[in-house]
Amino acid sequence: MAEVSLTCKRTVISTKPVQPGKFCPLSALDRLMERNYLHIVFYYQSTVERNPGELTKKLREAVAEMLSAFPIITGRLFKTPEGHWTIKCNDAGMRMVEARAKGSVEKWLQNLDREKELQLVHWEEMFHKPYFWSTFYVKVTEFEEGGIAIGLSCTHLLSDPPCATMLIKAWADMTLGGKMITPPLFHPLPGRRPGNTNTNHEPYVELIDYYKLSIEKPAPVFNTKQVTIILAFDDEMVRRCITRIAPVESSRTPFEALAALFWVVVSKVKGTKGGLTNMSICLDMRNVLGLDRGFFGNCMVYNKVNGDGIEGNELCKAANGIKEVVRKMDADGIMDLIEWLKERNYQDLPWMNGYDLICVNLEAVDSYSAIFEDNARPLRVSYYIEPAVGEGQILIMPPPAGSRNTFSRVVTITLPEDEVNKLLEDALIQEFSPTILMGLNKMHSSTSL
Amino acid sequence: MPQILPNFSSSVKLKYVKLGYQYLVNHILTFFLIPVMVGILVEILRLGPEEMLNIWRSLHFDLVQILCSSFLIIFIATVYFMSKPRSIYLVDYACYKAPPTCRVPFSTFMEHSRLILKDNPKSVDFQMRILERSGLGEETCLPPAIHYIPPTPTMEAARGEAEEVIFSAIDSLMKKTRIKPKDIDILIVNCSLFSPTPSLSAMVVNKYKLRSNIKSYNLSGMGCSAGLISIDLARDLLQVHPNSYALVVSTEIITPNYYQGSERAMLLPNCLFRMGGAAILLSNKRRDRSRAKYRLVHVVRTHKGADDKAYKCVYEQEDPQGKVGINLSKDLMVIAGEALKSNITTIGPLVLPASEQLLFLFTLIGRKIFNPKWKPYIPDFKQAFEHFCIHAGGRAVIDELQKNLQLSAEHVEASRMTLHRFGNTSSSSLWYELGYIEAKGRMKKGDRIWQIAFGSGFKCNSAVWKCNRTIGTPTDGPWQDCIDRYPVHIPEIVKL
Numbered sequence: 001m002a003e004v005s006l007t008c009k010r011t012v013i014s015t016k017p018v019q020p021g022k023f024c025p026l027s028a029l030d031r032l033m034e035r036n037y038l039h040i041v042f043y044y045q046s047t048v049e050r051n052p053g054e055l056t057k058k059l060r061e062a063v064a065e066m067l068s069a070f071p072i073i074t075g076r077l078f079k080t081p082e083g084h085w086t087i088k089c090n091d092a093g094m095r096m097v098e099a100r101a102k103g104s105v106e107k108w109l110q111n112l113d114r115e116k117e118l119q120l121v122h123w124e125e126m127f128h129k130p131y132f133w134s135t136f137y138v139k140v141t142e143f144e145e146g147g148i149a150i151g152l153s154c155t156h157l158l159s160d161p162p163c164a165t166m167l168i169k170a171w172a173d174m175t176l177g178g179k180m181i182t183p184p185l186f187h188p189l190p191g192r193r194p195g196n197t198n199t200n201h202e203p204y205v206e207l208i209d210y211y212k213l214s215i216e217k218p219a220p221v222f223n224t225k226q227v228t229i230i231l232a233f234d235d236e237m238v239r240r241c242i243t244r245i246a247p248v249e250s251s252r253t254p255f256e257a258l259a260a261l262f263w264v265v266v267s268k269v270k271g272t273k274g275g276l277t278n279m280s281i282c283l284d285m286r287n288v289l290g291l292d293r294g295f296f297g298n299c300m301v302y303n304k305v306n307g308d309g310i311e312g313n314e315l316c317k318a319a320n321g322i323k324e325v326v327r328k329m330d331a332d333g334i335m336d337l338i339e340w341l342k343e344r345n346y347q348d349l350p351w352m353n354g355y356d357l358i359c360v361n362l363e364a365v366d367s368y369s370a371i372f373e374d375n376a377r378p379l380r381v382s383y384y385i386e387p388a389v390g391e392g393q394i395l396i397m398p399p400p401a402g403s404r405n406t407f408s409r410v411v412t413i414t415l416p417e418d419e420v421n422k423l424l425e426d427a428l429i430q431e432f433s434p435t436i437l438m439g440l441n442k443m444h445s446s447t448s449l
Numbered sequence: 450m451p452q453i454l455p456n457f458s459s460s461v462k463l464k465y466v467k468l469g470y471q472y473l474v475n476h477i478l479t480f481f482l483i484p485v486m487v488g489i490l491v492e493i494l495r496l497g498p499e500e501m502l503n504i505w506r507s508l509h510f511d512l513v514q515i516l517c518s519s520f521l522i523i524f525i526a527t528v529y530f531m532s533k534p535r536s537i538y539l540v541d542y543a544c545y546k547a548p549p550t551c552r553v554p555f556s557t558f559m560e561h562s563r564l565i566l567k568d569n570p571k572s573v574d575f576q577m578r579i580l581e582r583s584g585l586g587e588e589t590c591l592p593p594a595i596h597y598i599p600p601t602p603t604m605e606a607a608r609g610e611a612e613e614v615i616f617s618a619i620d621s622l623m624k625k626t627r628i629k630p631k632d633i634d635i636l637i638v639n640c641s642l643f644s645p646t647p648s649l650s651a652m653v654v655n656k657y658k659l660r661s662n663i664k665s666y667n668l669s670g671m672g673c674s675a676g677l678i679s680i681d682l683a684r685d686l687l688q689v690h691p692n693s694y695a696l697v698v699s700t701e702i703i704t705p706n707y708y709q710g711s712e713r714a715m716l717l718p719n720c721l722f723r724m725g726g727a728a729i730l731l732s733n734k735r736r737d738r739s740r741a742k743y744r745l746v747h748v749v750r751t752h753k754g755a756d757d758k759a760y761k762c763v764y765e766q767e768d769p770q771g772k773v774g775i776n777l778s779k780d781l782m783v784i785a786g787e788a789l790k791s792n793i794t795t796i797g798p799l800v801l802p803a804s805e806q807l808l809f810l811f812t813l814i815g816r817k818i819f820n821p822k823w824k825p826y827i828p829d830f831k832q833a834f835e836h837f838c839i840h841a842g843g844r845a846v847i848d849e850l851q852k853n854l855q856l857s858a859e860h861v862e863a864s865r866m867t868l869h870r871f872g873n874t875s876s877s878s879l880w881y882e883l884g885y886i887e888a889k890g891r892m893k894k895g896d897r898i899w900q901i902a903f904g905s906g907f908k909c910n911s912a913v914w915k916c917n918r919t920i921g922t923p924t925d926g927p928w929q930d931c932i933d934r935y936p937v938h939i940p941e942i943v944k945l
Contacts, residue, residue, distance in 0.1 A: 010596045011557055015549035017587040064550040076556070091587065092556040095598075132560045 014067035036156035105147020121151035204333035276307030538741030547590035584844035589872035672904025676876035700726030701875035708774035715774030725874025763905035
């Protein structure tokens, strides 16, 4: 129904020149993610009557100011003599695409699917000579009847979803008030804290083995087309889910509950025998490692959860399995992984999202506080971790409405199309009455099951 | 003898001899007058008051004689004042400051160049070499249409750039001079490469609602020296129209002239030309005498177009693919040097002090009569001027002029720093350089400034200004936020 037409493509430059000779090296966690890239779309309503192109101009000026604090984004990829990627901060700028779409943003959101949503982001695969390839792409689409969509695409080499969200938030702060509330910090991942070395400490072997396996696996086969749906679970339903899996409510987090729920259901729709399907969880380690919110770079770590021997409906055992792994991923464990990665100095590129079902915890990502204009919180924020080539993806995200203490969550599910159909009809899912924010195109919008 | 002379002149003694000679020749009238006055005074004192009164009474003054003499004196005085050319004052000027979002760092320029010229790596390398040695900095600005991939130089975008540059400069000027649009009597706009219909001067008249009997002119196609041509035109008009204000707008609109082909000689302007513009208010009103910044003393124009090589040296043409661009020939520097010599020969007698002119005359006579092998004497223009504004056409132009006129690094600092911060803004670069000198606080009352501009044709134009009042450090202007970082050392080659 709505059509997106390109207005122009340009390079945006930071307002302050970058001092020459600056380099930002990439960490061991960064370098693993070379094959992946992110797409994030933020939707906003129009608050004030504006001429076409006026808001885009304002955003463009703000982004130029913002880029002065992010020399890593305006720099370009460069290989060091050791063969590692680093960013040479050469002040080359970031690509920005401007577009117009018919209709209004509210209408667009009602009738959406993965293909349509990806029209709102711009992405170019890495060039053969990446020195002239922009690592970040921003697309601003103005809806003719009101509303705006901001799409960010970036290589996972430089940032993970929380980091990219921090970037958009910085841009929003700059547009609204002229300064950033959380300025970014560029520093390497912290080393092991000296005081805490436990001489009897066992290295976290399972985590290291999981990464070793991922790096050594051959390239995955892309055969099934995957579709994406978004479900919203309100506060009461999530609490019910938690009580289902544990006697005491406070002993399980919404992430664990929903991850367990989907693990069980997806295993069922896939028809996995002898246990639950292979799943890896992906957690944000910023708090665990004690990093500041302004830290720029990758800090999400994957780990396998063991589903052998768990039967179809055993939500409790699934949740226990997940909780066990979350507990073990502490600072020491992550340090073990980082040290191992640094030592190993691998040259092959893993497909971190390419095999198992991935369940990503994005609960703490503060996307709804990216406010560009007064009183205009984002209507919705969608995340895509590409390429979608594995068994599937489950992203657990915070809800749109204001309050931070609520247990309600929004879940993005990416699976092959037939599995998605079966999932929506599954009794266990229906028990928690999710609202479909983005369904399969054939389905009617915004209905509760 | 000639061989020994150079060694001698480096000795200190000869330097003092030279200074003494200059002082003597330049103040020769004073030196004659003083003995005469001393003589009269001695005579008066010797005669005493009674003798003075006797001499006075012996002159029989008749009423008719007195009346006739006074009428004659008044008549001569009136004729003198009426026929004296009006003084032209530069009340103030304003330069356009591009927003930092239009900034083009070297790496962005090269990246775009590679993306657009992906089939011509040799041309891309050529552009890189030019950029490395250009003397430009990382803060020069190009208009928004050139930031697009690929660039979209539409007429609408060109008009947009023209409106942005010209209107900003004029608004800034009006704020500084507190002048009303209806007070402007003469309007001259010069922009070499963009000439729409209606003209840019009509655009200004429309925007500011200028009077219907305004004398407006639009000069196009006259190259980078068009700024001084406009000043010359304004001066001539202000001689004819008493009590008037003339608004001169000098700019170059980059958008429509971005060369999109791959011929090397035609890619050069892309690397050097940048966005810029200036608006200048000239006046011949008596009351501006106290508030004006400068007074125009001379404008000297030299046109070498009669020579074919000079005519074709900066030539707009189509390349083999049909893309239009400006071709710069390889002997540009030589032709520029000759044009400069021609200009100097005309301006020298007007501005040089008598001492330099005499020396030049003696060496000329000597070369003609005694020995043609004598080195021609290059007059020392540093004695005629305190400040030099050399059009920032490129690093080579500034180097060449510095060598030819034997200027020190400080004299050409304004030009080099303008090239670094703003790039080659064509006809308006002279005004940015003047702004630099003012921002550094070096402009004092009585200072003489020489503006030299080169342009296609091939033309060399000069303007001489005299500072009317000491100018305090300005609180606005294009240099306001960055003057503290200048002067900056510009390396020979910037490694990209």
